[in-house]
Amino acid sequence: MDTTKPLIAESGLPEIVLPASIASLRRRVFDLAWPVIGENFLQTMLGIVDTIMVARLGPGALAGVGAAIQLMFFVISALSATSVGSSVLVAQAVGAQDLDQASRLAKQSLVWSVIISIPLLLIGLIAAEPLIGIFGMEPEYTQIGADYLRVTMGTLSVLTLMLLGSGVLRGIGDSRTPMLIALFANVINVIFTYGLIFGELGMPELGAVGSAWGTFISRVFGFGILFWVMWRGVKGVSIRGADGWWPDWKLARQILNIGIPAATEQMLNSVGFLTMSIVVAQLGTLALAAHRVALNAMSVSFLPGMGFALAATALVGQSIGARRPDEAKAVTRIAAQWALVWMCALAVVFFFFAEQIIAIFTPDPTVVALGGAGLRAIALTQPFWAISMVNSGGLRGTGNTQYPLRVGTSGIWAAVILGRSLSTHLGVG
Numbered sequence: 001m002d003t004t005k006p007l008i009a010e011s012g013l014p015e016i017v018l019p020a021s022i023a024s025l026r027r028r029v030f031d032l033a034w035p036v037i038g039e040n041f042l043q044t045m046l047g048i049v050d051t052i053m054v055a056r057l058g059p060g061a062l063a064g065v066g067a068a069i070q071l072m073f074f075v076i077s078a079l080s081a082t083s084v085g086s087s088v089l090v091a092q093a094v095g096a097q098d099l100d101q102a103s104r105l106a107k108q109s110l111v112w113s114v115i116i117s118i119p120l121l122l123i124g125l126i127a128a129e130p131l132i133g134i135f136g137m138e139p140e141y142t143q144i145g146a147d148y149l150r151v152t153m154g155t156l157s158v159l160t161l162m163l164l165g166s167g168v169l170r171g172i173g174d175s176r177t178p179m180l181i182a183l184f185a186n187v188i189n190v191i192f193t194y195g196l197i198f199g200e201l202g203m204p205e206l207g208a209v210g211s212a213w214g215t216f217i218s219r220v221f222g223f224g225i226l227f228w229v230m231w232r233g234v235k236g237v238s239i240r241g242a243d244g245w246w247p248d249w250k251l252a253r254q255i256l257n258i259g260i261p262a263a264t265e266q267m268l269n270s271v272g273f274l275t276m277s278i279v280v281a282q283l284g285t286l287a288l289a290a291h292r293v294a295l296n297a298m299s300v301s302f303l304p305g306m307g308f309a310l311a312a313t314a315l316v317g318q319s320i321g322a323r324r325p326d327e328a329k330a331v332t333r334i335a336a337q338w339a340l341v342w343m344c345a346l347a348v349v350f351f352f353f354a355e356q357i358i359a360i361f362t363p364d365p366t367v368v369a370l371g372g373a374g375l376r377a378i379a380l381t382q383p384f385w386a387i388s389m390v391n392s393g394g395l396r397g398t399g400n401t402q403y404p405l406r407v408g409t410s411g412i413w414a415a416v417i418l419g420r421s422l423s424t425h426l427g428v429g
Contacts, residue, residue, distance in 0.1 A: 022330065029311055029334045035175035037307030039166065042182035044299050046189050046218065048361075050211040051296055053197050055362045059289040060137075061208045062362065063281075064144030066292030067135045068212075070270075070277050072152055075120055077266030079113065079160045083167040084313075085259025088396060090171030090237070091314045095321025099236040106168045106230065106237060107244040108251045113164045115247065117157045124153025135281045135288070144208045151212035158219050165226040170314050174234045181222050181229075189218035261401035265408050272412040279420050290370035293361040297371075298378050301350060304342035305386045308335040309393030316397025332394030339386040347382035350375050 047069065055062045086109035093102035124131070132145035152159075166178035191201065193214030199205025206213060230239045273295070280291040312335040319328035350357065358371035388411070392404035 022334070025327070025330050026334050026338075028315060029308070029331055029338065032170075032173065032175050032314060033307045033311035033335065033338065035179040036170065036310045037303050039175070039179040039182045040303050040306050041300070042179065042186050044296075044303065045186055046215055047299070048296055049186075049190055050193055050215060051293065052361055053193055054208050054211055055293075057197075057208055059285055059362070059364055059367060060141040061144055062292060063135075063137055063285050063288045064132070064141040065148050065208050065211065066145075066288065066295075067132055067137065067277070067281075068145040068148040068152065069292075070274050070295075071131055071149060074267060074270040074274060075124065075153070075156065076159070076163070077263060077270045079117055079120070079156075079163070079263070083109070083113070083164045083259070084262035084396060084401070085109075085255035085257070086164065087167040087171040087310075088258050088313060088317050088399060089254060090168055091173075091317025091397065092321035092399075094172055094235070094237070095318035095324075098321075102172065102237045103239065104244045104248075105251060105255070107239050108248050109164050109168060109255060110161060110239065111245060111247055112252050112255065113160045114157050117160045121153055121156045124156070125150055128153070135278060137281065137285065137288070141285065147209045148212045151209055151216065155216040155219070158216065158223055162219050162223040162226060165223065165230055168230065168237075169226075169234060170310055171317065172234050172237050173314060173318065175311070175314075177229055177234070178226070181225050184225065185218040185222035188221050189214055192217045258396070258399055258401055261405045262396060265401070265405040268405075268409040269412045272409070272416045275416050276419050279416075279423055283423065286364070286366045287370055289362065289364070290358070290367045290374065293358055293367065294371045294374040294378065296361065297350065297357050297375055301343065301346045301378065301382055302385065302389070304346070305339045305389035308339040309389040311335055312390055312393040313397040316394050320398055328394070328397065332391060332397075335394070336387055336390040339390045340383060343382040343386040347379040350379035350382075354379070 050065070051062065054065045086105055090102045090105050090109075093099070093105060128146040128149045129142065132142050132149060135142070135145070137145070166181075169175070169178055191214075192203070193211050195201035195203035196206045196210030196214050197208065198210075203210075227239075232238065233240065277288065277291060281288045312332050315331045315335075316328040319325070319331060354372035354375040355368050357375060358368045361371075362368065388408065392408060395401070395404055
């Protein structure tokens with residue numbers, strides 16, 4: 001079967017009238033989505049806490065770390081191929097009640113995530129300075145970014161495994177466990193990041209790079225718990241046992257046929273955001289720092305859309321596996337409605353309290369003014385992001401990752417082109 005095409009169309013089955021009521025579907029969507037939103041919020045908080053602590057070292061350190069984090073977004077996007085593909089296929093296997101296949105897919109996803117991460121890890125370790133150098137910052141800030149990037153790239157496999165494990169559990173239908181693990185990781189991150197940046201709690205003072213080590217340590221603890229949960233098994237799906245660990249090219253192709261277009265979409269989007277950051281960097285260090293803070297705030301506004309999109313992917317995948325296309329359509333529609341309500345509410349908060357939100361990260365008045373103006377513009381886009389994110393998530397649940405790739409990247413790169421024109425050629429700043 002070509003898993004890059006929607007399984008609704010391939011099944012050839014008539015649409016089934018479902019016994020499930022709209023109310024029960026709303027409950028299923030919300031019950032799966034809210035822990036995903038909580039998990040993503042906690043994962044986002046890892047970056048936000050780091051940003052707040054690094055900001056105390058000055059705008060230059062903030063810009064250097066921000067540049068490294070922007071590059072890491074691109075790398076994580078490249079590694080999302082196995083996460084997206086396995087989540088969809090595990091969900092479809094669970095919907096079809098084929099738990100042995102779901103377990104094999106979980107094992108293969110872990111194996112291939114490590115294999116794919118190795119070349120990216122080597123590139124990051126060898127080429128840290130040239131990569132950070134593309135932002136054109138002062139040498140001392142470029143060095144901060146390069147040091148941060150080396151640590152995070154050196155620990156890439158742990159981050160990949162943690163993201164992959166969470167994706168597999170969501171495909172099974174368990175979104176609460178990843179959220180609780182993320183909560184635990186956040187507590188560990190705050191302790192070690194604070195201690196390693198400022199030399200407190202008996203730890204060495206590492207400066208900005210201490211935030212990278214703190215985040216890494218927290219993710220090691222998080223993945224250890226996640227691996228234990230998957231080893232024990234969830235809803236009949238387990239990675240226990242020696243069978244199924246040897247790399248299987250057939251299963252890898254199935255995973256990557258779905259995952260590569262989704263990863264390509266995220267990579268091109270990350271390159272778009274990266275390109276915009278490079279454009280902003282030409283306006284000065286303060287502008288880049290403001291841009292970094294605004295993107296952190298934007299990541300919070302995306303949480304409902306991401307949560308309901310991932311819930312749609314998992315539930316649509318299960319519905320397709322169970323041959324219930326009507327349910328898949330209803331789930332996507334309900335998830336889009338939930339996301340629209342929440343993201344519109346956040347848009348109102350961001351628009352009217354933009355400067356106050358930016359001031360949480362830094363007291364610098366120039367950064368606050370620049371970041372606040374950007375955040376108001378971001379607020380106006382929230383309803384459109386909500387609809388786009390959730391419907392893309394629903395399509396991925398059917399196995400169709402090509403259409404979201406074309407639509408999503410077109411929008412991002414149109415924004416990049418317009419942004420460069422407005423900021424440089426037309427002098428808007």
